[in-house]
Amino acid sequence: MIIETPRLILRLWREADLEPFAAMSADPEVMVWLGGVLNDEGVRAYKRRADDAFATLGMCRMVIERRADGAFLGCCGLMPGHEQAPISPYIDIGWRLARSAWGGGYASEAAAAVLKDGFDRLGFPEIIAITAQTNRRSRAVMERIGMRHDAASDFDFPGHEEADPLRATVVYRAARS
Template identity: 50%
Template sequence: MHPMVLDTPRTRLRLWQETDRPAFAALMADPAVMADLGGPIDRAASDAKLDRYIAAYEGHGVCRWAVESQDGDFLGYAGVMPLPADHPLAPGWDIGWRLVRRAWGRGYATEAAAAALDHAFLRLALPEIVAFTAPDNIRSQAVMDRLRMQRDPARDFTAIYDGVNPWRGLLWVALPGRTSALPIARS
């Protein structure tokens, strides 16, 4: 079976490989990257998270994809996953992204997330995909706006993740009819 790849003008979303684990662990250990997400996590937690991403593709054909530049530089991840059963918004599907600091502010998150959303809507015929972020994560809120997601304050929530202090999530919704302005090639 040919591995799934989604190409955008500047990024490639692809399945994870074992050789991605060190770069993924470094991303998850970066205090700036993880500032709005409960703080850095160690290698064991990073490996467990990556294993969940791999399993999501095997089970659903969508996941948090590895994102790299078209020349192969690891940038982070973006993609759609089923929400865990204990999540306040479950059952449902969410999109998330996380990029290395050197990729911030360059439009990569929007480009990769648009490809992931389009693919998930085509593959799964979902009625909606949600995204959520912390109130102070203005960068992710801007990405959600550029993705033409709609803010839904009635579905904001508070949760405790990994035993940390209560975390407040602001919610956006993407619907199948939203259109991506990005050309996406699937191979």
């Protein structure tokens, strides 16, 4: 399974992706909105979840590779949403990029292609993205790919303390046209 854009190739995981994914996932700035840095087991578990999700559901967070040089930039894709979220069940679009790839429009380009695939190939009627209320960069990506903030569905993420910046969660939606 491959999704191509003018600058990117989104593809399934390879063992060789674990090293750059581990480096990206050890960067506190990359992981600040994603629950904190991952150790080696967390990195391997992430890849296993992606592999299992694609095998059973036909979707996963796929590797983002830059077409020009094959560089690992991060990952983007669809997964079943967090079961503990009060908006469950839902299909979640998400991404994470290496800091060196920030600001180049790669997240928006990859996410737009994934959104299209979710509607066209997988036939989902709606795809949702969630993030911390204060995560302005991800919210900007959501808006650039045509998702709309659904303030009535915003919620406090279960299990997070009141002062936790990840607690206040915003919901963005996109519907198949």
